[in-house]
Amino acid sequence: MPISREEATMLRRAEINPMEEEKIPESMYRLERKLDKYNHIMELARTCLALLTVTLQIVILLKLFSII
Numbered sequence: 001m002p003i004s005r006e007e008a009t010m011l012r013r014a015e016i017n018p019m020e021e022e023k024i025p026e027s028m029y030r031l032e033r034k035l036d037k038y039n040h041i042m043e044l045a046r047t048c049l050a051l052l053t054v055t056l057q058i059v060i061l062l063k064l065f066s067i068i
Contacts, residue, residue, distance in 0.1 A: 062068045
């Protein structure tokens with residue numbers, strides 16, 4: 001079933017500006033845009049912290065069982 005011209009226009013507007021579809025406050029929209037800029041850096045930090053945590057857990061276990 002084909003969509004009407006108005007529906008197509010609304011879909012395009014929602015793709016360009018998601019604030020029209022979701023009524024979120026302007027401050028939240030700006031914060032989300034700023035966080036999107038640093039998304040890859042946050043993912044890298046999360047990965048590095050997870051690896052550091054696992055490494056420290058292994059060291060603690062090895063010391064606990066007097067292996068090192």
